Amino acid sequence: MTPLLEARGLSKFFPARDGKGLVRAVNDVSLSLAEGETLGIVGESGCGKSTLARMLMRLIEPSGGKVLFQGEDLLSLSRAAMRQKRRDIQIVFQDPYASLDPRMNIAQIIAEPLDIHGIGSTAERAAKVKDLIALVGLDPASATRYPHEFSGGQRQRIGIARAIALEPRLVVLDEPVSALDVSIQSQILNLLDDLKLRLRLSYVFISHDLSVVQHVSDRVAVMYLGRIVEEGPADAVLGAPKHPYTQALISAIPEIDPTRRKTHVLLPGDPPNPEDVPPGCAFNPRCLIAQDICRRDEPPLRSSGASRARCHFVDEA
Amino acid sequence: MSEHALLRVDGLTVGFSTEQGPVRVVEDVSFELKAGHTLGLVGESGCGKSVTAQTIMRLLPSPPSRIDAGRILFDGKDLAAATQREMQKIRGDRIGMVFQEPMTSLNPTLRIGEQIAEPLMLHRGLRRAEADEQVIGVLKQVGIGNAERRLLQYPHELSGGLRQRVMIAMAIICKPKLLIADEPTTALDVTIQAQIMELLKALQKELGLAVLLITHDLGMVAEMCETIAVMYAGRIVETGRTVDVFANPHHPYTYGLLTSSPRRARKGERLPSIPGLVPPPGARGQGCSFAARCPNVLERCRVDAPPLIALGKDAAACWNPVP
Ligand SMILES: Nc1ncnc2c1ncn2[C@@H]1O[C@H](COP(=O)(O)OP(=O)(O)OP(=O)(O)O)[C@@H](O)[C@H]1O
Ligand SMILES: Nc1ncnc2c1ncn2[C@@H]1O[C@H](COP(=O)(O)OP(=O)(O)O)[C@@H](O)[C@H]1O
Ligand code: SF4
Ligand code: SF4
Ligand SMILES: [Mg+2]
Ligand SMILES: [Mg+2]
Numbered sequence: 155m156t157p158l159l160e161a162r163g164l165s166k167f168f169p170a171r172d173g174k175g176l177v178r179a180v181n182d183v184s185l186s187l188a189e190g191e192t193l194g195i196v197g198e199s200g201c202g203k204s205t206l207a208r209m210l211m212r213l214i215e216p217s218g219g220k221v222l223f224q225g226e227d228l229l230s231l232s233r234a235a236m237r238q239k240r241r242d243i244q245i246v247f248q249d250p251y252a253s254l255d256p257r258m259n260i261a262q263i264i265a266e267p268l269d270i271h272g273i274g275s276t277a278e279r280a281a282k283v284k285d286l287i288a289l290v291g292l293d294p295a296s297a298t299r300y301p302h303e304f305s306g307g308q309r310q311r312i313g314i315a316r317a318i319a320l321e322p323r324l325v326v327l328d329e330p331v332s333a334l335d336v337s338i339q340s341q342i343l344n345l346l347d348d349l350k351l352r353l354r355l356s357y358v359f360i361s362h363d364l365s366v367v368q369h370v371s372d373r374v375a376v377m378y379l380g381r382i383v384e385e386g387p388a389d390a391v392l393g394a395p396k397h398p399y400t401q402a403l404i405s406a407i408p409e410i411d412p413t414r415r416k417t418h419v420l421l422p423g424d425p426p427n428p429e430d431v432p433p434g435c436a437f438n439p440r441c442l443i444a445q446d447i448c449r450r451d452e453p454p455l456r457s458s459g460a461s462r463a464r465c466h467f468v469d470e471a
Numbered sequence: 472m473s474e475h476a477l478l479r480v481d482g483l484t485v486g487f488s489t490e491q492g493p494v495r496v497v498e499d500v501s502f503e504l505k506a507g508h509t510l511g512l513v514g515e516s517g518c519g520k521s522v523t524a525q526t527i528m529r530l531l532p533s534p535p536s537r538i539d540a541g542r543i544l545f546d547g548k549d550l551a552a553a554t555q556r557e558m559q560k561i562r563g564d565r566i567g568m569v570f571q572e573p574m575t576s577l578n579p580t581l582r583i584g585e586q587i588a589e590p591l592m593l594h595r596g597l598r599r600a601e602a603d604e605q606v607i608g609v610l611k612q613v614g615i616g617n618a619e620r621r622l623l624q625y626p627h628e629l630s631g632g633l634r635q636r637v638m639i640a641m642a643i644i645c646k647p648k649l650l651i652a653d654e655p656t657t658a659l660d661v662t663i664q665a666q667i668m669e670l671l672k673a674l675q676k677e678l679g680l681a682v683l684l685i686t687h688d689l690g691m692v693a694e695m696c697e698t699i700a701v702m703y704a705g706r707i708v709e710t711g712r713t714v715d716v717f718a719n720p721h722h723p724y725t726y727g728l729l730t731s732s733p734r735r736a737r738k739g740e741r742l743p744s745i746p747g748l749v750p751p752p753g754a755r756g757q758g759c760s761f762a763a764r765c766p767n768v769l770e771r772c773r774v775d776a777p778p779l780i781a782l783g784k785d786a787a788a789c790w791n792p793v794p
Contacts, residue, residue, distance in 0.1 A: 198662065336689075408688065410734045412692075420666055
């Protein structure tokens, strides 16, 4: 079956701040998402998650590679054709405070995509907005209020209502719960789960929180310095991680049971800078098992069990 | 109440004057922290954790803030009644502080070495040159390699994790008895969070520090804190030994926080969740502030605010607790 979404060798290089050299924000990423699935993307800040998300929707143009949606190459579409395609692919942004226009009321914000695409009569649109407000669990009286009157969790509901207004097939969620409190996080995660079933959606779910990703994802891709370093079924990647970086990420999560003592594998150093990617395996300066070959040759993504991992020392299946 | 408490906060009530009139943001908060121990103060944003911490340090300008009631006994002295001069002597010397966003608490125009030396110059009367040896020592202690070179750098030249280490170095250089850490890892990446958490644990052992750790991460509390105090809408709603509270939370809010974490939930299952929102100060009602969200709510809850009373092995403020 054709995957719903496929990225092939996708890259985005920005000019570096000093004018010389390149920021390899996303480097040769290949991914695939089947209809009805959730693909989780995890990694530390600056590893390229948001840049990848924007390329998947063609909000920014890749430096190289392809994005296929239902088998069709999005990058070959004309502007007008791409605008039509956007009905099927929507995004919810990381920051619920910055992503809503403060001058529009909630009904206008949610109606905007319907207006742009000229869907239905004025009355039909108004009815649709009302349904959407109820569907995402907002108070019907919210319609005439403005974003600043809402909490972070409510704003995220507004962003979600807007994203699903056009009945898309795919929603890219860029850190949809990272800015929210724990009790609100679970409300939004449940809402996303309900909507997925009801509207037969597929998700790309970006987060730096492994426990959230583990909860929602069918497949998981781990990014480091613009590259995918491990990818596979969520249970395999998070239950039996192959790559030393994935192992360290999992080990870094505090143990929520105070009767158990966890020893963390501590990675030395800081998350690296994509302006200055080390030669060989990009992870080698922080890797606890790096060998000479790691400083020299970049490892390919190889299959190991049900996953793929980018490490010289992963046993091949 | 124990005689050996290093810090005892007793009935602390803090308000702000705002354009809409006075609001109470911290209400009758009491807890104690023994020397060398760690207390985790947890709660969602806006519940009053930072106001509590900053009031203990007397960092909030007055007006608009005001201590309406309560005492803050530190080593026997009531900080709530201390003058700013007295507080200046205590802050950075006997009490160290670390905040969430190291960039906003460091001076961008001063080299790292000078900032870390400052408490020594202020409290120990050292001259800048005399401080260097100790500054290099403390940088090593907080795991900053290449200390001699780092001394000369400015905050913006450092990563978030290194800046937080610098903040910790400043906080401990005078060997305080108490460290107040307000969300010290929240702004950091996961792998750096783990580094900072391990560093705090190690320093605590090494220096016998008492730590007041403010966080919304229950995992950090589970790993670092012997005792926990859960705050909701300005009040402590549950407190006790961490193992007891985690094993058997009595307050429905604590119960909700613990069970709604995806870390505990089974994959694919619906997450137990707490409906609704935290009420803002001024809209907290006269009864229990959790009533509008509580699955256990009784008639009485809407009119009477429950007091914090002993329940099982800990203490909770609830008329109809989780058994
Ligand atoms: N327009 C741009 N010009 C130059 N560099 C950019 C641009 N956009 C992103 N970058 C750089 O690309 C890298 C990846 O950024 P991106 O926002 O995709 O990271 P992220 O994984 O989403 O991080 P976060 O977790 O902080 O959201 C970063 O180093 C960033 O500074
Ligand atoms: N200067 C101020 N004036 C009025 N209200 C304030 C002020 N500072 C904080 N508050 C209010 O006090 C409450 C508690 O804030 P804070 O202690 O920062 O919460 P937390 O640290 O738990 O997230 C919040 O509702 C906040 O809006
Ligand atoms: S290739 Fe080498 S440096 Fe990279 S993750 Fe594997 S062992 Fe570590
Ligand atoms: S006092 Fe009542 S409303 Fe408040 S937490 Fe207890 S049961 Fe719930
Ligand atoms: Mg991002
Ligand atoms: Mg705070």
